[in-house]
Amino acid sequence: MRSLKVRIFLIILLVGVIPALILRAGIVANYEKRAINQRETVVQNQMKILANHLITYNYLTDTSSPVINAELEMLTNLYDGRVLIINKSYVVVKDTYGISEGKIAISEEVSRSFKGESISNYVEADEANRDGYIEMTIPIMETRLVPAMESDSGKEEEVTDVKGVMLISFSAESITVIKDLLLRKSTILEVLLIIAIVGVAAFLAVILARPFNKVTNAIIDVKEGRRSDALPVSDYVETTHIIDAFNQLLERERILNESRQEFVANVSHELKTPLTSMKVLADSLLEMGDADPELYKEFLSDIAKEIDRENSIITDLLALVKMDKTANEPNISKVKINDLLEIILKRLRPIARKMDVEVMLECHREVEAEVDEVKMSLIISNLVENAIKYNKEHGHVNVSLDADHQHFTLEVKDTGIGIPKESLGHIYERFYRVDKSHSREIGGTGLGLAITKNAISMHRGTIKVTSEENVGTTVLVSIPLIYVKKDQ
Numbered sequence: 306m307r308s309l310k311v312r313i314f315l316i317i318l319l320v321g322v323i324p325a326l327i328l329r330a331g332i333v334a335n336y337e338k339r340a341i342n343q344r345e346t347v348v349q350n351q352m353k354i355l356a357n358h359l360i361t362y363n364y365l366t367d368t369s370s371p372v373i374n375a376e377l378e379m380l381t382n383l384y385d386g387r388v389l390i391i392n393k394s395y396v397v398v399k400d401t402y403g404i405s406e407g408k409i410a411i412s413e414e415v416s417r418s419f420k421g422e423s424i425s426n427y428v429e430a431d432e433a434n435r436d437g438y439i440e441m442t443i444p445i446m447e448t449r450l451v452p453a454m455e456s457d458s459g460k461e462e463e464v465t466d467v468k469g470v471m472l473i474s475f476s477a478e479s480i481t482v483i484k485d486l487l488l489r490k491s492t493i494l495e496v497l498l499i500i501a502i503v504g505v506a507a508f509l510a511v512i513l514a515r516p517f518n519k520v521t522n523a524i525i526d527v528k529e530g531r532r533s534d535a536l537p538v539s540d541y542v543e544t545t546h547i548i549d550a551f552n553q554l555l556e557r558e559r560i561l562n563e564s565r566q567e568f569v570a571n572v573s574h575e576l577k578t579p580l581t582s583m584k585v586l587a588d589s590l591l592e593m594g595d596a597d598p599e600l601y602k603e604f605l606s607d608i609a610k611e612i613d614r615e616n617s618i619i620t621d622l623l624a625l626v627k628m629d630k631t632a633n634e635p636n637i638s639k640v641k642i643n644d645l646l647e648i649i650l651k652r653l654r655p656i657a658r659k660m661d662v663e664v665m666l667e668c669h670r671e672v673e674a675e676v677d678e679v680k681m682s683l684i685i686s687n688l689v690e691n692a693i694k695y696n697k698e699h700g701h702v703n704v705s706l707d708a709d710h711q712h713f714t715l716e717v718k719d720t721g722i723g724i725p726k727e728s729l730g731h732i733y734e735r736f737y738r739v740d741k742s743h744s745r746e747i748g749g750t751g752l753g754l755a756i757t758k759n760a761i762s763m764h765r766g767t768i769k770v771t772s773e774e775n776v777g778t779t780v781l782v783s784i785p786l787i788y789v790k791k792d793q
């Protein structure tokens with residue numbers, strides 16, 4: 306895994322050091338080229354003047370001219386060099402070092418110069434020649450005036466003859482010395498620059514990575530329980546995104562925790578209530594000693610009711626837990642919803658009759674859907690049970706089934722007591738019951754709709770409840786005909 310700090314450090318280092326290196330090489334190379342060019346031009350000009358003098362004094366045939374010799378000496382001293390003067394027969398007539406006089410000097414450069422070319426070569430310093438030198442060959446030219454070719458006009462034209470070649474080599478020591486100095490100085494400068502860049506890079510890497518460290522530390526604090534509130538807002542957009550996401554996670558965790566605590570509290574309370582009643586009933590019986598057997602019977606039947614209640618609460622709770630656990634693997638099959646409705650209503654009708662409520666079923670079409678049959682039964686029976694339970698005398702419950710090409714809809718409409726507006730948002734909460742005292746009479750644990758909603762969302766369906774107090778309640782459930790897995 307790569308570290309952000311190291312990455313920032315390397316990037317700044319590269320961005321800083323590479324231009325510094327290029328700049329240094331460029332400056333030194335540029336200096337050398339310019340200095341050599343300049344020196345060559347100056348020497349070439351001087352030598353051209355000298356070449357003219359050589360012609361004037363006829364030096365190529367007679368090298369005794371003191372003026373030229375003095376001039377030659379001055380130049381060679383000035384540039385720390387050597388001059389060879391070669392005549393047309395490639396014979397060295399003058400060598401300022403006095404070594405090669407009378408010898409033949411043929412080289413490519415000399416022959417080219419005999420054709421009128423001036424040539425210059427810079428031989429860079431190496432191990433054999435410490436300072437480097439510049440070698441130049443310059444033609445010694447004589448210009449004469451001759452009658453023009455079409456000479457009737459009497460015009461004359463200039464003709465140049467190469468009479469000899471001058472070979473000059475002079476040391477580039479001063480240039481090499483300055484170049485070395487420049488190299489040394491720029492190396493020192495570069496080292497200092499690199500040290501500075503490394504420092505700046507390290508500093509920036511630490512500074513730029515600091516917000517990330519802060520976020521990490523804050524998250525560790527939360528993990529180890531040193532803080533539980535939201536993390537402070539950061540100054541960077543990137544870290545702000547992380548912090549926002551983390552704070553949302555924290556909030557979700559908090560809400561989850563709260564609802565879990567509330568759930569546990571509710572469960573304990575609900576489970577305790579029937580137990581308390583049983584205890585009171587049993588204690589009263591014990592205190593009475595030899596009470597009327599009828600009274601015993603009545604109390605025991607009350608105790609039995611409480612046991613049933615406890616049992617139904619535990620059954621509901623288990624259903625809920627099971628649904629949470631198996632949320633991802635429902636047992637899907639093709640189910641004829643019409644048949645399922647018939648079966649469930651047949652089971653519920655005796656209860657409805659007891660409460661003087663009429664239950665009607667209206668199927669607009671045959672519906673076959675991919676559902677979990679057990680869960681679908683739970684949904685239907687919970688809704689119809691509620692519509693019966695929270696109804697009035699001579700009330701009605703209308704169950705209707707319809708479908709389009711994607712969903713089937715199940716409507717359970719009653720003419721019951723209705724749900725107050727402020728309670729509508731809470732009816733799916735576990736253990737929520739609208740009017741505690743009234744609901745107690747009716748009986749129930751407040752888990753039915755929680756289970757129903759859970760089962761509906763497992764089928765990717767929706768549930769909508771509309772209600773008016775003392776008029777009635779309508780529950781509309783819509784479920785896809787074809788089961789869709791969540792992550793498809």
Ligand SMILES: Nc1ncnc2c1ncn2[C@@H]1O[C@H](COP(=O)(O)OP(=O)(O)OP(=O)(O)O)[C@@H](O)[C@H]1O
Nearest residue numbers: 691692695723732738739749750751752753754778
């Ligand atoms: N059709 C309805 N008419 C009026 N009130 C209703 C209706 N359906 C639900 N309620 C209200 O919503 C509350 C929650 O319903 P839910 O089915 O979750 O619990 P319950 O019926 O009290 O208990 P159980 O767990 O036995 O179903 C009910 O207590 C009731 O107050």
Ligand SMILES: [Mg+2]
Nearest residue numbers: 691749753754
């Ligand atoms: Mg219910």
